[in-house]
Amino acid sequence: MGRMALHRLVIVGGGFGGLVAARALRRATLDITLIDRRNFHLFQPLLYQVATGGLSPANIAAPLRAILKRQTNARVLLAEARGFDPVNRRVHLADGHLDYDSLVVATGARSNYFGHDTWEHAAPGLKSLEDATEIRRRVFSAFEQAERETDRARARARLTFVVIGAGPTGVELAGALAEISRDTLRNDFRRINPADASILLVDMSERILPSFPPELSEKAAAALRALGVIIRCKTAVQNITPEHVLLKADDHTEQVFAHTTLWAAGVAASPLGKALADATGAHVDRAGRVIVEPNLTLKGHPEIFVIGDLAHCVTGDGKPLPGVATVAMQQGHYVARVLEARINGDAEAKPFVYKDPGSMATIGRKAGIVHIGKWCYSGYFAWLTWLFVHLIKLMEFHNRVLVLFQWAWSYFTFNRSARLITGEAQSGDHAPKELPHH
Ligand SMILES: Cc1cc2nc3c(=O)[nH]c(=O)nc-3n(C[C@H](O)[C@H](O)[C@H](O)COP(=O)(O)OP(=O)(O)OC[C@H]3O[C@@H](n4cnc5c(N)ncnc54)[C@H](O)[C@@H]3O)c2cc1C
Incomplete structure (x- = not known):
């Protein structure tokens, strides 16, 4: 034919x-x-690892041409x-x-910024590799700028991180930020203590991870608090600028001075x-x-x-x-x-039915939550389940051996070796001109 x-x-x-x-x-x-x-397939569930320096972009992206190389009935068009x-x-x-x-x-x-498209610049979302490297740039630049800051209030603002949206992505980002400030960057700086960083996780809903059963949300919240994350539920975001976030809970509004705001709200x-x-x-x-x-x-x-x-x-x-x-x-x-x-020429297939394999999320490098059918569990074993499932999934298209190695390395050394600051600084996020003395 x-x-x-x-x-x-x-x-x-x-x-x-x-x-x-x-x-x-x-x-x-x-x-x-x-x-x-794009000329690659992107494994979005691990984008937050790129955004926080745990993995490199190439670890979670695979060229489409390579994936379909041997499939002679298919061609790829960029x-x-x-x-x-x-x-x-x-x-x-x-x-x-x-x-x-x-x-x-x-x-x-x-x-989706729900009609507030001007917030996008001040609070990048996490959808693409460029988003992930931009977030990585902002996060690690914030510590650099705080180190150079002579004014205490301004240094605090540099070390304040707000994550908006407490679904799995927001929770994973907040957990990783806490880990960076408490473990990864320990002893890296001379003037600031990265562990002084404040990490706020904000959501409109009653509890974090609302798509999970309440007891798992509770476990995840406890694990985040143990890492030092401040959780603000039932809190709406009213405005975001490069220097602050305006929050509203009940009738109370609060201005948080933060130079790094991340959007994971929808x-x-x-x-x-x-x-x-x-x-x-x-x-x-x-x-x-x-x-x-x-x-x-x-x-x-x-x-x-x-x-x-x-x-x-x-x-x-x-x-x-x-x-x-x-x-x-x-x-x-x-x-x-x-x-x-x-x-x-066979009969039409029956309607599509989704078989829910369960859902899971991680909090830092030791805790996770898993919800599979009637099963709910949390803690280290849940974290291991998450790791296992994601590696198996990654295996379908990607170079998992390298990823596994890099992961094991960062896990045992607390190191996030991909914490590179790349890309252009944007106006407004320059470090102070006046240099501090030791
Ligand atoms: C940070 C993050 C974490 C996530 N974590 C999980 C998780 O843990 N578990 C889970 O199950 N799901 C997770 N998801 C959701 C999951 O990634 C998506 O549900 C899934 O990617 C949807 O697949 P899709 O094929 O519909 O679209 P996508 O995977 O987004 O693929 C869309 C493709 O279309 C291409 N494209 C877009 N517009 C055009 C155009 N105009 N012309 C040509 N090409 C175009 C894009 O380049 C892309 O390759 C996560 C998502 C994000 C962002």
Whole structure:
């Protein structure tokens, strides 16, 4: 059969959903094109380790071409998708277009500032490798600037870190920041004591990690407090500038002088969701996710699938599935099954069902929480479970031996050897001109 006659599948996005779909179709008689604007797959669950100097960017990113090297029915195209023409079955790229017979859109999510887009500069989110290295730059620069500061109040502000959002990412960031200040940087400075740093974890909800059972939230909060993290729940953020954060709890407002504020409070779908909805008549929810049919296609467009963080997929209990990698991966496998059945002329697959493998989070290097079905546990064993699961997952696409080695090394030496300050300093975060004396 000539290549022209093959069914053309275009997958937009080489994240967890898109990449799993492509790989699951490795034996299918299809012509697959995987489009991504980055040339690598990113293991986002470990971004916080890059942001805090525990791992290097290359440890958590793998070139898409390398992953699909031996898969001869697939090719990778480095390109940015901009829009869709569903009538002519065409994807518009920033620099051209591509025709498809079936389309999978899996472009994920981005940070959501809930209408306060001006906060983005003062409080970067953690979604990309660039975000992670920018956070790393800010965190380690803060200690450098505090060391040079002659004014006590200003030095305090340099050593105050505010993490907004107490979901797994916020908790992991706060835990790692505490570890950096208490362990990693101990004895590194002469004028300041890094352990004097204040780390605030702020959230609007009643408790941290609200998606976990209350007893696990409680355990996680205790572990964070033991590391010296200050937890502020039921607290709203009213304003963020490069120098301070304005918090409000009940009727009380508080201005916190902090030079490093990090945003982990929420995500919205990639803007491509709206473009797809406009072109196809599909609907998007408030977070910009495309509402999909039970088989993950769009109404009236059985040839278009939307999966992963970009999809609003409702399950039996009426709630949309969470934006987690396990959902995206299971959806990628499901789409592959549907397409294979169609190509082979088999019956359509049953609607997508998510099998929840459980969820977990870590707090620093010794504690974690795990929730699997009826099982809940916390502590060191939970931390080990987290490490094990993440390494197994990382193994699917990445160079895990190196990661394991680097991790073991930083664990036993307390060292975060990837704590490099790279990238440009921004206006407003320059160190004081006047140098202190010993
Ligand atoms: C800091 C952090 C920690 C997380 N921790 C966990 C965890 O512990 N466990 C868990 O299950 N989940 C976790 N998640 C969530 C998980 O990473 C996402 O649910 C998952 O990545 C979603 O997969 P996806 O395929 O939908 O999108 P993504 O993996 O985000 O992939 C989207 C891809 O699309 C590409 N793309 C975007 N726009 C375009 C465009 N216009 N043109 C071309 N390409 C484009 C991107 O470059 C990217 O490669 C975490 C997320 C973050 C940010």
